[in-house]
Amino acid sequence: xxxxxxxxxxxxxxxxxxxxxxxxxxxxxxxxxxxxxxxxxxxxxxxxxxxxxxxxxxxxxxxxxxxxxxxxxxxxxxxxxxxxxxxxxxxxxxxxxxxxxxxxxxxxxxxxxxxxxxxxxxxxxxxxxxxxxxxxxxxxxxxxxxxxxxxxxxxxxxxxxxxxxxxxxxxxxxxxxxxxxxxxxxxxxxxxxxxxxxxxxxxxxxxxxxxxxxxxxxxxxxxxxxxxxxxxxxxxxxxxxxxxxxxxxxxxxxxxxxxxxxxxxxxxxxxxxxxxxxxxxxxxxxxxxxxxxxxxxxxxxxxxxxxxxxxxxxxxxxxxxxxxxxxxxxxxxxxxxxxxxxxxxxxxxxxxxxxxxxxxxxxxxxxxxxxxxxxxxxxxxxxxxxxxxxxxxx
Amino acid sequence: xxxxxxxxxxxxxxxxxxxxxxxxxxxxxxxxxxxxxxxxxxxxxxxxxxxxxxxxxxxxxxxxxxxxxxxxxxxxxxxxxxxxxxxxxxxxxxxxxxxxxxxxxxxxxxxxxxxxxxxxxxxxxxxxxxxxxxxxxxxxxxxxxxxxxxxxxxxxxxxxxxxxxxxxxxxxxxxxxxxxxxxxxxxxxxxxxxxxxxxxxxxxxxxxxxxxxxxxxxxxxxxxxxxxxxxxxxxxxxxxxxxxxxxxxxx
Ligand SMILES: Nc1ncnc2c1ncn2[C@@H]1O[C@H](COP(=O)(O)OP(=O)(O)O)[C@@H](O)[C@H]1O
Ligand SMILES: [Mg+2]
Numbered sequence: 001x002x003x004x005x006x007x008x009x010x011x012x013x014x015x016x017x018x019x020x021x022x023x024x025x026x027x028x029x030x031x032x033x034x035x036x037x038x039x040x041x042x043x044x045x046x047x048x049x050x051x052x053x054x055x056x057x058x059x060x061x062x063x064x065x066x067x068x069x070x071x072x073x074x075x076x077x078x079x080x081x082x083x084x085x086x087x088x089x090x091x092x093x094x095x096x097x098x099x100x101x102x103x104x105x106x107x108x109x110x111x112x113x114x115x116x117x118x119x120x121x122x123x124x125x126x127x128x129x130x131x132x133x134x135x136x137x138x139x140x141x142x143x144x145x146x147x148x149x150x151x152x153x154x155x156x157x158x159x160x161x162x163x164x165x166x167x168x169x170x171x172x173x174x175x176x177x178x179x180x181x182x183x184x185x186x187x188x189x190x191x192x193x194x195x196x197x198x199x200x201x202x203x204x205x206x207x208x209x210x211x212x213x214x215x216x217x218x219x220x221x222x223x224x225x226x227x228x229x230x231x232x233x234x235x236x237x238x239x240x241x242x243x244x245x246x247x248x249x250x251x252x253x254x255x256x257x258x259x260x261x262x263x264x265x266x267x268x269x270x271x272x273x274x275x276x277x278x279x280x281x282x283x284x285x286x287x288x289x290x291x292x293x294x295x296x297x298x299x300x301x302x303x304x305x306x307x308x309x310x311x312x313x314x315x316x317x318x319x320x321x322x323x324x325x326x327x328x329x330x331x332x333x334x335x336x337x338x339x340x341x342x343x344x345x346x347x348x349x350x351x352x353x354x355x356x357x358x359x360x361x362x363x364x365x366x367x368x369x370x371x372x373x374x375x376x377x378x379x380x381x382x383x384x385x386x387x388x389x390x391x392x393x394x
Numbered sequence: 395x396x397x398x399x400x401x402x403x404x405x406x407x408x409x410x411x412x413x414x415x416x417x418x419x420x421x422x423x424x425x426x427x428x429x430x431x432x433x434x435x436x437x438x439x440x441x442x443x444x445x446x447x448x449x450x451x452x453x454x455x456x457x458x459x460x461x462x463x464x465x466x467x468x469x470x471x472x473x474x475x476x477x478x479x480x481x482x483x484x485x486x487x488x489x490x491x492x493x494x495x496x497x498x499x500x501x502x503x504x505x506x507x508x509x510x511x512x513x514x515x516x517x518x519x520x521x522x523x524x525x526x527x528x529x530x531x532x533x534x535x536x537x538x539x540x541x542x543x544x545x546x547x548x549x550x551x552x553x554x555x556x557x558x559x560x561x562x563x564x565x566x567x568x569x570x571x572x573x574x575x576x577x578x579x580x581x582x583x584x585x586x587x588x589x590x591x592x593x594x595x596x597x598x599x600x601x602x603x604x605x606x607x608x609x610x611x612x613x614x615x616x617x618x619x620x621x622x623x624x625x626x627x628x629x630x631x632x633x634x635x636x637x638x639x640x641x642x643x644x645x
Contacts (some may be wrong), residue, residue, distance in 0.1 A: 298482055298483075298484035299484050299485060301480075302478065302480060302484035302485070302550075302553070303486075303497050303500065304446065304473075305444050305446055305476070305477075305478040306474070306477075306497065306498045306499075306500055306501050306553070307470040307471065307472075307473035307500065307502075307557065308470070308497070308500035309467075309470055309500075311505050311509060312500045312503075312508050312509065315509045316486065316489075316493075316497045316500060316508075317486055317497070320486050320488045320489045321486065321487075321488065323488070324488075
């Protein structure tokens with residue numbers, strides 16, 4: 001009982017916690033100082049600036065709005081062109097050349113620089129935008145006006161015959177009227193078509209890299225499995241070398257491999273396939289070999305004992321055991337490769353990323369938005385797809 | 395003489411002396427039971443004979459040929475004559491019963507044909523015959539893990555028979571089975587023994603040894619303590635080997 005009281009007292013007072021030695025205090029101070037130093041430096045080095053985050057530039061609004069107005073669909077662009085000549089000076093005997101189209105008249109249709117001239121249209125396409133341009137004998141063009149036809153398809157525009165460069169003041173001038181409008185059914189815009197094309201390339205990039213990666217990682221993983229290779233000294237040496245090789249491969253990121261292969265085989269999807277394949281081999285080789293190492297050794301020994309050789313043992317006793325985990329890892333890798341193949345184009349490795357970075361650099365945010373949405377949709381769809389496959393197979 | 399084991403010694407990497415200087419011979423037609431308490435070295439001895447475990451020293455001579463000196467292809471060739479049945483059956487659980495059975499024939503087939511899954515008509519017939527023999531013809535296309543323990547062990551026997559072995563090593567073939575099943579499994583071994591296949595079977599129940607063995611070997615702590623007729627291993631002898639605390643022959 002007395003003992004209990006003693007310990008109770010101690011717990012209440014905790015003398016050793018209350019008066020710390022100067023050494024303890026200074027150690028704590030140093031730790032606190034180190035902590036503050038680390039994070040102050042980190043804050044500065046990464047240029048963290050909350051005020052920037054809170055006061056976005058005006059451009060951001062446009063960017064966000066563009067993001068929600070991707071360039072996906074458009075109609076066929078149509079134009080209708082009318083050309084009417086104007087002679088300087090008037091000369092009824094002179095032939096007029098190059099007139100096209102109908103429904104526009106010049107009145108008068110001859111005169112001098114600076115004279116009043118009325119350009120009028122009738123029976124044209126109603127409610128349609130158009131431009132009027134003046135052309136000199138040598139083909140110099142000056143835009144005079146933008147207009148819109150009324151509901152009857154008429155317009156009228158009065159102006160003075162514009163100045164022409166020296167030497168071009170005489171001869172056949174003329175007014176060119178161009179109506180432009182969109183018609184027909186909605187269709188994919190040029191941007192959308194480019195995005196689709198590159199998206200297809202992206203998916204096939206992931207497919208080729210995953211397939212090549214799996215085909216090469218399977219044999220490599222057996223070489224990197226201790227229970228397969230550990231039976232002989234030579235096997236053990238191969239095991240260590242393959243492990244080392246895989247570790248080195250894995251420590252270099254895919255984008256860096258892409259940069260290396262771009263130098264080697266040039267910009268394009270092939271470089272991307274090589275980079276993703278290499279990283280897939282490294283990652284799958286490790287995962288696969290761990291699956292091989294965790295198998296039940298019993299069947300392996302049983303098959304060995306029948307007189308089967310190493311390859312037969314792998315096929316008959318090991319493969320059936322590792323197939324389910326191999327499949328799971330492969331689907332997981334496919335997901336990663338789809339994601340990676342959408343960004344590998346940023347450095348020139350082919351796929352949609354190439355278009356994306358190009359449009360961003362040209363400040364074509366609506367086009368860029370199309371690419372971003374395509375990436376979001378494809379990655380999400382592939383996620384669902386692989387989840388479905390996983391459910392079916394495993 | 396089918397098998398001769400000479401001065402077999404096994405010291406594991408961690409220094410465990412599992413076998414010390416074990417010598418015996420085994421003739422065609424014999425059903426030899428290897429007795430011993432758990433940890434006495436029975437598994438090690440059986441696995442040294444087909445070199446699933448590499449002996450530290452000594453020789454294993456099969457049909458006059460030194461198996462311990464054989465390497466690579468020669469060893470695989472010699473292994474075909476030695477079937478093995480395991481305590482935990484060691485079937486590939488996800489593969490079919492038929493495929494497990496056929497795998498006993500791998501040593502007779504080329505690598506390419508077997509990894510492509512091409513089996514000769516004769517091998518297929520042999521597999522069905524052996525499955526019929528162990529009463530599992532109707533399970534040929536089931537997955538191995540759908541079978542009960544006793545059935546799995548019978549597949550193990552069919553797999554060993556595929557090798558057309560001259561010797562079958564059985565490592566506690568009934569230890570993980572319901573006792574009532576023990577006799578059914580051991581009877582299969584007895585049948586194949588009567589057809590001329592020698593059997594070396596480890597057991598830890600002396601009464602079973604007495605029932606099936608033509609000869610008994612008893613191991614204790616890696617030493618071969620007894621080699622003789624089952625009836626010579628009476629209670630007194632048994633206690634002499636395993637100490638006063640050991641259970642009697644009649645359990
Ligand atoms: N792989 C191994 N490494 C080290 N020691 C082992 C190994 N296998 C078995 N042993 C040891 O060798 C001795 C004999 O084991 P074993 O042959 O399995 O006996 P039994 O089959 O009669 O139970 C035991 O002491 C066991 O612990
Ligand atoms: Mg054992």
